[in-house]
Amino acid sequence: MHELQVTEQILEIALKHVEGQDVSRIVNIHLRIGDLTDLEGEWIQHYFDYLSKGTLAENAKLEIEQVPIVLACEDCGAHFKVTKHELGEAKCPECQDDEPNFRMISGREYTVMNLEVV
Amino acid sequence: MNEIRLIEVKQDIHADNEALANELRQRLRKEQTFLLNLMSSPGAGKTTTILSTISALGDDLRVGVIEADIDSMVDAEKVAAQGISTIQLRTGGFCHLDASMVKRGLEGLDLDNLDAVIIENVGNLVCPAEFDTGAIKNAMILSVPEGDDKPLKYPLMFSVCDVLLVNKIDYLEFADFDLAALRQRALRLNPTLQIFEISAKTGAGIEAWADWFRREAGAFLSS
Numbered sequence: 001m002h003e004l005q006v007t008e009q010i011l012e013i014a015l016k017h018v019e020g021q022d023v024s025r026i027v028n029i030h031l032r033i034g035d036l037t038d039l040e041g042e043w044i045q046h047y048f049d050y051l052s053k054g055t056l057a058e059n060a061k062l063e064i065e066q067v068p069i070v071l072a073c074e075d076c077g078a079h080f081k082v083t084k085h086e087l088g089e090a091k092c093p094e095c096q097d098d099e100p101n102f103r104m105i106s107g108r109e110y111t112v113m114n115l116e117v118v
Numbered sequence: 119m120n121e122i123r124l125i126e127v128k129q130d131i132h133a134d135n136e137a138l139a140n141e142l143r144q145r146l147r148k149e150q151t152f153l154l155n156l157m158s159s160p161g162a163g164k165t166t167t168i169l170s171t172i173s174a175l176g177d178d179l180r181v182g183v184i185e186a187d188i189d190s191m192v193d194a195e196k197v198a199a200q201g202i203s204t205i206q207l208r209t210g211g212f213c214h215l216d217a218s219m220v221k222r223g224l225e226g227l228d229l230d231n232l233d234a235v236i237i238e239n240v241g242n243l244v245c246p247a248e249f250d251t252g253a254i255k256n257a258m259i260l261s262v263p264e265g266d267d268k269p270l271k272y273p274l275m276f277s278v279c280d281v282l283l284v285n286k287i288d289y290l291e292f293a294d295f296d297l298a299a300l301r302q303r304a305l306r307l308n309p310t311l312q313i314f315e316i317s318a319k320t321g322a323g324i325e326a327w328a329d330w331f332r333r334e335a336g337a338f339l340s341s
């Protein structure tokens with residue numbers, strides 16, 4: 001729901017990283033976004049196309065790499081993937097503990113990884 | 119034809135907000151003000167709970183309120199009518215508060231004469247979970263009519279909170295709400311979550327929750 005604000009941040013970060021460099025335009029922006037976040041990739045691209053008009057990032061493609069939610073079981077050390085909606089009922093596939101203790105290894109990423117520029 | 123080059127960035131999209139949130143926490147420590155961020159769906163009982171909490175705290179703590187409302191003053195007026203220092207943030211179309219908005223809110227309150235501030239965040243279980251407001255503790259309300267399956271639908275919110283208030287327990291007898299299942303799901307997402315069952319309307323359970331507030335604020339103010 002806050003795709004617009006997130007998109008503004010992406011554009012700002014991208015433009016800051018090409019400032020003062022010999023770049024004629026940004027072609028691709030590579031993002032890593034965790035599955036636990038609720039961002040809609042399609043909306044981000046729409047907003048981006050709108051916000052980036054007239055900047056070096058105009059027409060840039062956002063390449064979104066979704067990062068799965070990975071939990072670590074604190075009881076036996078196993079790592080395993082779950083979907084967002086399985087989280088509240090997750091069970092460790094290794095030890096099957098009834099009162100598990102999980103730590104999240106990945107799934108909350110929100111990162112601008114790199115830019116492809118010409 | 120120019121060759122494509124790669125520029126490494128590796129920057130978190132929320133980095134600026136997080137830096138500001140950390141700055142706010144430092145300032146709160148200096149100002150000696152405890153800050154609680156209260157989140158929930160629309161109508162779960164944020165405003166009612168804030169009023170009954172402040173009334174239960176009595177003279178122990180001087181508490182102010184930051185009200186976020188999409189485009190009205192209804193809640194701010196209700197709170198201010200009880201003689202509580204209140205500031206209204208107009209969030210326009212925003213679906214959450216971030217640290218910069220909370221900073222403005224804090225600047226509008228007389229922190230010298232307040233021991234604690236409660237933020238009523240925008241009513242929504244999705245977006246507020248993703249933005250650090252600079253609060254010292256985070257709490258959420260889930261009300262009985264919303265159902266016990268909400269941890270499955272909004273896992274992030276349950277995992278970022280220190281406290282879950284299960285509100286409107288006066289509705290329990292009319293609802294097929296499984297408290298044990300809710301507890302299990304919520305604790306699976308967040309094993310250290312403190313859960314209080316309350317009715318902001320009848321006052322049931324408010325004392326235990328107000329005790330938690332007193333204890334946490336006291337620990338923060340004396341640290």
Ligand SMILES: Nc1nc2c(ncn2[C@@H]2O[C@H](COP(=O)(O)OP(=O)(O)OP(=O)(O)O)[C@@H](O)[C@H]2O)c(=O)[nH]1
Pocket residue numbers: 158159160161162163164165166167193240241285286287288289316317318319320
């Ligand atoms: N029966 C019952 N009703 C409650 C309880 N707590 C709040 N309500 C009622 O629920 C309605 C919504 O409460 P609010 O406190 O305005 O909820 P809110 O979360 O602040 O709502 P928004 O600010 O609009 O998102 C009001 O009619 C309250 O009187 C409760 O414990 N039991």
Ligand SMILES: [Mg+2]
Pocket residue numbers: 164165166193238
């Ligand atoms: Mg309200």
Ligand SMILES: [Zn+2]
Pocket residue numbers: 073074075076077078092093094095096097
């Ligand atoms: Zn295990």
